[in-house]
Amino acid sequence: MNSEKELSGKTVLLMAIAAGVIVANLNYIQPIEGLIAASFQVSKATVGVVAMLTQLGYAFGLLLIVPLGDIFNRYHLIQVMSALSIIALLVAFWAPTVTIFGIASLLIGITSVAPQIIIPYAASLAPALHQGKVLGNVLSGLLTGILLSRSVSGLLGSVMRWQYVYLIAAAAGIILLLILHRYLPRDLRAQQDLRYGRVLGSLPRLLRQEKYLQGAAINGFCLFGVSNVLWSTLAFYLADQYHFGSNVAGLLGLLGITGVLFASVIGRLVDRYSPRITIGLGITFSAVAFLIFASLGHFFIGLMVGIVLLDLGTQFGQVSNQAIVQSLNREASSRNNSIFMFSYFLGGALGTWFSTLAWSHFGWTGVCSVAALFLVIAVLGHFILREPKQLRSMQ
Template sequence: MDSKKDLSGKTVLLMAIATGIIVANLNYIQPIEGLIATSFRVSKAAVGVVAMLTQLGYAFGLLFIVPLGDIFNRYHLIQIMLGLSILSLIVAFWSPSIVIFGIASLLVGITSVAPQIIIPYAAYLAPNLHQGKVLGNVLSGLLTGILLSRSVSGLLGSVLSWQYVYLIAAIACTILLFVLHAYLPRDPREQQNMQYGKVLASLPKLLAQEKHLQGAAINGFCLFGVSNVLWSTLAFYLAAQYHLGSNVAGLLGLLGITGVLFASIIGRLVDEYSPRMTIGLGIGFSTLAFVIFASLGHLLVGLIVGIVLLDLGTQFGQVSNQAIVQSLNSQASSRNNSLFMFSYFLGGSLGTFFATFAWSHFGWTGVCSVAAVFLIFALLGHLILKEPKKLQKTS
């Protein structure tokens, strides 16, 4: 397979499934933190640090590994990273101490960045007129993996020793590795004559030169930050307002299926209209969500409606921004994606930090105020920075 014509519906489905299976590795730890703490006889705070190491490892992987997609054959690079991920999961399963488990968790994060190599690879292989649809379908798989990983991990942890969560994940990734080796399209590009150090050094210059990448990075930073403002404080609010536990917060998280169902539709809207229009919708949905949280958050139905709208807003932004990022210089697509996703997760981390601080000092009103700040910056960035001309639709 050596051309864009080879990107069939089955191939797109395979890429979507692959991103979901691999990204799930990042979230398995969250529902079983208590079981891990008991097993290693450490505090829950210590396990929380380990969970943070997984996310930190992912951030490092985004910056230092994903750009390799612009140098090396992506068909091989995806499989190499998946193989290393399998080894990391096996070490996590075997870990005899919290220290070794912490190192394994860091490695799981670093090596689970293959989805962010697959996404620009899918965009590169897709026909230009259908790039948004392809990205929407692949991102549906990514969202499904994030959505289901917590439920799967919690279920397995309730019937098996928590270590088997990582063993089963390693087995799933091993099966995926053989399938990808057989059916993933070969990279049609010639070997790139670039040095790794120069590629990393080019990241700041690339961001400074690409105004459209700046716009996508700012919007992704803000909209994912807004999303995490809610999810980092929802359990606290449910306990204070309704006297409900974190298990209910997990159930409410299943409302994220809305984003999965709409990802492909959003992708088609991007193709038919423009990312600028759909990003505007994303900001609008997210803003409406927090208006409802602030005014009707004391009602459970208000929370449910707001969560659905917020998830739609986040998904509109993610698919639209990826369409912009992948429309830029194809020779730097992996580096573009690396910069965008790093900004995306940086916004999420800061959203979590500021929302938690606001909750501790100002309660739900403070949380909604933090979201308002993120949304104002998202709107300003949207008004100031335009989209690439090649994505602008003419009537």
């Protein structure tokens, strides 16, 4: 396959849009948690568990499904998983009880893993010296999907029943599936002689062998955990502190546009300098964000500045870690990505769970304390499991 021919600008844009539309499924719940709790007449902590199930389902989908990208045709696998996620979204729209909605949320997480098949696919098509730039562009789409999903969900939840958020998401998924079927590049790799059980069994060995993968997994776990600490409790804090509804929680998600605008720049910085530097910046931005939340969160401007810094820190970590992971053995690129993203969303799930518990018992101070714990682990991992100084020597 001629990678430069296949990976045109239009192809990268399509992959970025696909990643954004599908990953959005994971975040629709965050601004409307209060509405869901009122609708099902359950506690906010219960809805926090449901939100955690979405992240946890995604983590296990990454662990059990994404490695199939090293076995099967990725063109077909991306479409199959997209179709299954549409079905899960329709179940969430229909769900008559919180139990069924929780099951649907788990299934949404498990089936919405296509972006993590798209990312190593894009990396495999990209020329080596431009891999960071390509990944930055695709991850820009991913982050755009995350922030727009929060905004769309919050705004729709303020003008219609929250269930319609999931119906509209399913409709968007159907349109995307038709476009992918027509325009996504075919996977022309030679079929690998691998068995599913053997592929899954190789994951612990890959993690033991790849020191840089270990460092990326720990850093991703912490930085996405910190991000979810905020976004899982922001709607509660806005209602308690300012008496704002889901629409404001959604609009605040638009502040993450800063991370989107910087994604390709971050990718070029990784190509030119060092992922160790950019990961350190990600930790620093996230830490400063929560210092602002803890000390100035009762001022609305403080919340806004902190959200910008937090999303920027998350994006620095995501692009840098993906550049590291995709620079490793390309024959195992889907498995390496599976290990990294499993850790990433496991951190997100635990960040969601612990922060909602902390909010229920200790309020905003407890939420900021949970973030501080994740950040301490990130700093220790950054200095103990050092990231590579340069990627080119690894390619």
